[in-house]
Amino acid sequence: MSNPRNPAPAGAEHAPLELEHFLPYRLSILSNTVSQAIADDYQRRYDLSVTEWRVMAVLARFHGLSAREVAERTLMDKVAVSRALARLVSAGRVHRDTHDGDKRRSVLSLTEAGWLIHDDVAPMARAREREVLEKLDQEERQWLTRILDKLQPVSQK
Amino acid sequence: MSNPRNPAPAGAEHAPLELEHFLPYRLSILSNTVSQAIADDYQRRYDLSVTEWRVMAVLARFHGLSAREVAERTLMDKVAVSRALARLVSAGRVHRDTHDGDKRRSVLSLTEAGWLIHDDVAPMARAREREVLEKLDQEERQWLTRILDKLQPVSQK
DNA sequence: ACGTTATAGTTACATGTGAAACTAATTGCA
DNA sequence: TGCAATTAGTTTCACATGTAACTATAACGT
Numbered sequence: 001m002s003n004p005r006n007p008a009p010a011g012a013e014h015a016p017l018e019l020e021h022f023l024p025y026r027l028s029i030l031s032n033t034v035s036q037a038i039a040d041d042y043q044r045r046y047d048l049s050v051t052e053w054r055v056m057a058v059l060a061r062f063h064g065l066s067a068r069e070v071a072e073r074t075l076m077d078k079v080a081v082s083r084a085l086a087r088l089v090s091a092g093r094v095h096r097d098t099h100d101g102d103k104r105r106s107v108l109s110l111t112e113a114g115w116l117i118h119d120d121v122a123p124m125a126r127a128r129e130r131e132v133l134e135k136l137d138q139e140e141r142q143w144l145t146r147i148l149d150k151l152q153p154v155s156q157k
Numbered sequence: 158m159s160n161p162r163n164p165a166p167a168g169a170e171h172a173p174l175e176l177e178h179f180l181p182y183r184l185s186i187l188s189n190t191v192s193q194a195i196a197d198d199y200q201r202r203y204d205l206s207v208t209e210w211r212v213m214a215v216l217a218r219f220h221g222l223s224a225r226e227v228a229e230r231t232l233m234d235k236v237a238v239s240r241a242l243a244r245l246v247s248a249g250r251v252h253r254d255t256h257d258g259d260k261r262r263s264v265l266s267l268t269e270a271g272w273l274i275h276d277d278v279a280p281m282a283r284a285r286e287r288e289v290l291e292k293l294d295q296e297e298r299q300w301l302t303r304i305l306d307k308l309q310p311v312s313q314k
Numbered sequence: 315a316c317g318t319t320a321t322a323g324t325t326a327c328a329t330g331t332g333a334a335a336c337t338a339a340t341t342g343c344a
Numbered sequence: 345t346g347c348a349a350t351t352a353g354t355t356t357c358a359c360a361t362g363t364a365a366c367t368a369t370a371a372c373g374t
Contacts, residue, residue: 016217031188060173143300
């Protein structure tokens with residue numbers, strides 16, 4: 001009916017999608033490639049998942065957050081945060097207190113061990129990001145930022 | 158020790174990562190948002206996963222591919238393709254033959270039912286992509302394409 | 315021809331992830 | 345007060361996904 005490994009006949013009434021030019025597909029491939037490259041660095045070395053690293057990153061910036069606030073800042077859902085925190089706390093990387101006036105809330109912070117990991121991983125992550133961005137010239141980098149800003153959903157307040 | 162929900166003191170020696178400006182993080186969020194928006198359309202309606210849809214999309218374009226060739230074209234691994242095909246075949250959306258000269262290889266094509274779904278989903282996906290791209294002006298769209306081309310890994314030959 | 319090696323595809327296992335149900339604490343309001 | 349409705353966080357379940365092991369067939373080198 002039609003020949004293997006060749007595109008469908010031009011007159012075809014089906015208008016198939018060309019994945020390699022389809023934005024969502026391209027974004028997905030790119031995102032996975034980039035994230036994986038970075039995660040490989042610390043994943044094995046510290047047995048640290050991407051979600052855990054994100055939690056650590058926000059706790060490095062904002063002290064005393066609750067789990068819900070971490071979820072807001074990372075745009076992860078609360079279940080993911082809860083699980084990441086469980087592992088981080090039991091690994092001694094995050095300290096969990098209970099909020100004074102509200103016993104439901106946790107008050108989170110990096111432990112000494114958490115900081116050590118953070119201070120090793122953060123520069124590594126930045127270096128990897130730099131490697132990716134080096135493929136672009138200055139002008140392209142500026143456009144990329146601008147484009148991401150316009151496409152990005154709300155971003156956390 | 159430090160006040161909740163405020164950034165760490167400026168003199169802090171830890172140089173925390175600002176996730177919201179970190180390229181891999183932004184890509185991941187954007188990719189998930191965009192893919193999800195599109196997938197929602199057909200996911201429920203046809204009980205069709207993203208991987209399944211990608212397989213269908215390449216089979217719409219290239220007739221008689223083997224599973225391995227589908228994997229190459231979608232950049233998915235062969236296990237994912239195998240599983241997607243199992244579902245698609247059992248749902249009567251893809252027809253699987255055995256290659257004449259090589260009994261290991263499959264020869265895949267969309268069935269009539271598969272084509273019907275494809276012809277409904279493909280325009281829908283394109284429309285959603287258009288909605289996303291409408292947030293950008295013409296110049297930005299051109300830069301985006303150029304940037305993706307430069308950042309993109311190898312792309313399938 | 316024949317044993318080794320490579321390839322196509324599937325299965326099994328371990329792990330990750332999201333939705334919904336659940337517990338505990340707090341808030342709102344009659 | 346006291347009871348219903350919210351909120352913080354965890355647990356459970358179903359399902360997706362990746363790695364490695366496995367089966368069947370084919371290709372290669374002698």
